[in-house]
Amino acid sequence: MRTRAAVAIQAGKPLEVMDVNLEGPRAGEVLVEIKATGLCHTDEFTRSGADPEGLFPAILGHEGAGVVVEVGPGVTSLKPGDHVIPLYTPECRECEYCLNPKTNLCQSIRETQGKGLMPDGTSRFSTLDGDPILHYMGCSTFANHTVLPEIALAKVRPDAPFDKICYIGCGVTTGIGAVINTAKVEIGSRAIVFGLGGIGLNVIQGLRLAGADQIVGVDLNPSKVEMATRFGMTDFVNPSEVEGDLVPYLVNLTKGGADYTFDATGNVGVMRTALESAHKGWGESIIIGVAPAGAEISTRPFQLVTGRSWRGTAFGGARGRTDVPKIVDWYMEEKIEIDPMITHTMGLDDINHGFDLMHKGESIRSVVLY
Numbered sequence: 396m397r398t399r400a401a402v403a404i405q406a407g408k409p410l411e412v413m414d415v416n417l418e419g420p421r422a423g424e425v426l427v428e429i430k431a432t433g434l435c436h437t438d439e440f441t442r443s444g445a446d447p448e449g450l451f452p453a454i455l456g457h458e459g460a461g462v463v464v465e466v467g468p469g470v471t472s473l474k475p476g477d478h479v480i481p482l483y484t485p486e487c488r489e490c491e492y493c494l495n496p497k498t499n500l501c502q503s504i505r506e507t508q509g510k511g512l513m514p515d516g517t518s519r520f521s522t523l524d525g526d527p528i529l530h531y532m533g534c535s536t537f538a539n540h541t542v543l544p545e546i547a548l549a550k551v552r553p554d555a556p557f558d559k560i561c562y563i564g565c566g567v568t569t570g571i572g573a574v575i576n577t578a579k580v581e582i583g584s585r586a587i588v589f590g591l592g593g594i595g596l597n598v599i600q601g602l603r604l605a606g607a608d609q610i611v612g613v614d615l616n617p618s619k620v621e622m623a624t625r626f627g628m629t630d631f632v633n634p635s636e637v638e639g640d641l642v643p644y645l646v647n648l649t650k651g652g653a654d655y656t657f658d659a660t661g662n663v664g665v666m667r668t669a670l671e672s673a674h675k676g677w678g679e680s681i682i683i684g685v686a687p688a689g690a691e692i693s694t695r696p697f698q699l700v701t702g703r704s705w706r707g708t709a710f711g712g713a714r715g716r717t718d719v720p721k722i723v724d725w726y727m728e729e730k731i732e733i734d735p736m737i738t739h740t741m742g743l744d745d746i747n748h749g750f751d752l753m754h755k756g757e758s759i760r761s762v763v764l765y
């Protein structure tokens with residue numbers, strides 16, 4: 396079939412919206428009509444050329460929601476008409492990783508996914524001239540139709556609105572999951588969140604859900620304060636307004652350091668500040684942000700010797716097919732909020748405008764509606 400897609404032809408260039416060819420689903424695969432997709436900073440990271448795994452030409456996008464159109468041979472858990480959220484972290488429920496309760500990082504298709512290919516080593520997308528176009532993070536939600544493995548789709552309730560629940564495909568689950576699944580934050584904790592964008596705000600929302608007493612937000616952009624306060628931030632710090640070193644300032648503000656700190660910026664300098672502003676003896680710092688190729692983190696080992704720990708999280712530690720339908724339920728039951736964070740919507744033809752808004756710091760989430 397033909398479908399419409401925003402294609403990343405080359406690193407650093409705007410996406411080009413065009414008709415592309417899409418082959419039907421092979422064994423174990425599912426054809427999905429994408430109804431809405433969010434724009435995450437990770438898409439921009441890859442588009443810009445900063446991603447060491449970035450490959451071109453590719454159809455980016457990994458934060459979508461849609462409807463099953465057709466299933467390939469052997470697919471048993473989904474049927475046409477089912478509402479689904481694509482999963483860049485699949486859940487096969489069989490691999491060594493899925494069988495270990497300590498991780499959500501299913502590895503059953505990671506190798507081909509990292510090469511922009513389906514599990515059989517081929518791509519379903521091509522140009523109208525027949526040249527292959529690569530998949531991205533196994534999802535490619537910047538296409539109106541896409542093909543995914545059955546294990547990379549969460550089936551969700553049909554009454555949930557696509558234009559909101561697409562955000563559960565990455566930002567919402569990553570932020571809330573980092574608090575609940577990875578850090579396992581306790582009631583009464585003190586926490587610091589660095590970066591109040593589409594991920595950091597969901598960390599704040601997760602911290603409120605977990606019953607944290609103090610939720611400090613740190614961002615260079617003061618326009619984020621209003622939204623962060625609405626989601627539960629108790630104190631705001633703009634590093635550009637702090638005289639002297641930020642670490643002692645934050646340690647003092649949190650009465651000795653935070654029980655939990657979260658980096659949602661992708662800046663390795665910020666990651667160090669996050670680690671060092673965690674409480675001596677027990678503070679945990681969780682890295683969520685994705686750093687550019689070649690960037691490395693550093694600190695004095697003494698920071699760890701004296702009881703701080705440094706951890707990371709992908710997709711908020713969530714097992715997608717199991718956890719994502721539950722998060723959709725939380726949204727529908729009003730346990731969590733999504734709507735105010737979706738600050739802009741647009742058609743696929745205007746997708747580059749969504750990236751401009753992200754660069755200018757004017758949006759939290761832009762969502763493309765098909």
Ligand code: NAD
Nearest residue numbers: 436437590591592593594614615659661683684685709710
């Ligand atoms: P975003 O652009 O919406 O937000 C980033 C925020 O960080 C902005 O508000 C910006 O002002 C702030 N910021 C930037 N530099 C800063 C600094 N030096 N000090 C303080 N604040 C600073 O991005 P997002 O969509 O929220 O994504 C955040 C990060 O999380 C990105 O690196 C993204 O790739 C990553 N991410 C990781 C996962 C995962 O599974 N680990 C999932 C999604 C996104």
Ligand code: AHE
Nearest residue numbers: 435437446447448449484565685709710
């Ligand atoms: N390709 C990058 C790594 C990017 C990365 O860390 N991705 C996160 C999800 S970000 C979603 O917005 C992730 O899930 N990582 C686990 C994995 O297996 O990719 C690089 O540095 O090479």
Ligand code: ZN
Nearest residue numbers: 435437565566
């Ligand atoms: Zn993302």
